[in-house]
Amino acid sequence: MNEFAIMWDWMAFAVRWLHVITAIAWIGSSFYFIALDLGLRKAPNLPVGAHGEEWQVHGGGFYHIRKFLVAPEAMPEHLTWFKWESYSTWLSGAALLMIVYWAGGELYLIDQNKAELALWQGIFISALSLSIGWLVYDFLCKSPLGEYPTILMVLLFGLLVAMGWGYNQIFTGRAMMLHLGAFTATIMTANVFFIIMPNQRIVVKDLQEGRTPDPKYGKIAKLRSTHNNYLTLPVVFLMLSNHYPLAFATEYNWLIAALVFLMGVTIRHFFNTMHAHNKPPYWTWLVTAILFILIMWLSTAPLSQSDLEDEEARAMTASEQMFAEAEGFENVTDIVLGRCSMCHAREPGYDGIHRAPKNVLLETPTEIAAAARAIYLHSGVSEAMPPANVSWMEPEERRAIVAWFRDASS
Template structure:
């Protein structure tokens, strides 16, 4: 596929992915909000567990929840599943288009000798294995220790992030961890929530009254839905993480990811508590303080300028940029797969290189996020040279 077609396919898939993702996460947030705002019904009705009254768009809404199922089914029953399926499918296609098709540049860390096809196999295995282990933990601990399941998922996620960071680029590691959690969320809908709901509805259509077995199915579905709710903010971060090389390009990128995930979970927990009437206002300042502390601890040290007589010659800097960067960052890129310079950045003149010095430092010196996947094999000494030149004021000849 040529670069032009790939670019437009990327655009279409990403647009779809974001659109259906908003729909899925929106319904997830709404139903958790609804669950946490249920109050005893004003008027008694058989089987009603709770209700909530709302006003929106000039009208009033009364929503009621039946603990197991209503005495009879309404003619129109709305299911919420396609938002989850479409989000996962579009995300997986994006993963295939960018990271699997371009595994040598975007997926596999250079210099470790891992074949690109094997990197793809490892990535797919992680997605499948994550669901198998998570599902087994949920079934074994169902109704006994949901907190334990959450802790296991978090530890597993951090361990996977560390392992992937050893063989994959930082950018790919973050995306794959997000894909792993997204797979768990979508599989919860496909493999547990919807099948359980179908069994409940099927029993009612056969004329069987709601019983304890239906209550167990409902509890299982609620557990998985609740887990999905806590995973949303971490997954949302991974979806935008490729814009922040200071995170995925860090030497301890897996630990940075773990910290960001913990902060996201804390924020989600605050809103869940607040919706249940248990306001804990200190949680938000605590999350903000944790984010600041994480940013400070992840900040790279700016290289000190060398002693007198160690001035870096711009000709040496220009040579590194032309050798390692200009294949992509040129008016007419020579690197395969690029019809235009990424983000419109062209590094073909001395003035352009000096103007981009802060970005060069952030992405090529401090985080090693660029060159992408280090496909041009920029060396440690070359990065240090660029860092010293920038520390000296990015002077031109």
């Protein structure tokens, strides 16, 4: 099992790396095309059907770009499609969610203090919930409300806030943030897969068969692309949130996520306006700063005492019991309490640490047994923890951790 733990950790790293790479590609192309679209200008002698053009300089050369609002008169010989950036980002993200939050569900997914669910039930809710947002959102877009983009965005914001609150009633704070990001990213990728790409294929087919494309398909795709643009920054925040307990491990984490969505709107509004060659709305930065200050204030709200007491009194799972009964557990407990618990505590005693890193608590035997794999990987086979070995963990103590984990896994 110890070799499997190492292989599994490397696989998680590889999938996370892939996810970051594909996300960069998707976000980069999304931001580029929104900026390009907003920066188009009218010019004399544009071809029939051309909406505008833009000259750009990059990489030692000049680019002359024109956009046809519906379609050109004839189908070009070479056409580049932008879709795999979105698909690969979602697929790699889904794989990462399964590796971290489904396979590691007992530690990272379900909070038994919130909902007493079996692991399979948590996984089922996790998988099912990701499709709900798209179905509701798509219904709203296809309803008469689709003609009122601002109202539609407000309703989408309400849906996201409701899902964040709902996730927080079941999942750990870390899983809540990640699932809300996956929930939003599913809407974005479904926009590409079910709406934007099919509409573009209809336009291409009309051109190939000599028909005049209906402009409604471009209008629909533009609406969905705009929504994706405003949702991008919050999704990036939610992807990164699992590294910051002040974001996910607080009582009002779902409200922090809601405010992040508003920050995404204000930031993108500034850049979208600027790319459209209009006067930049500098007031958006003041609003963004106020929202961020409010987030920092909310992050200081303490968890209720009853929540802390419930966690301390929690009974061990079968997996945790296995590690607690393994030879060397008492020694490892003493090592962890002496070298790690000054930071991984409900009230950290190390200067500058206000919340336990990644919200991992190591104050009781139950908590130490629950974090066995992480302790083994970060303090046994590697020297990642304690960071810079600030608490002077000795080599023989690391060997004791490795021996304990391997004995429990054998």
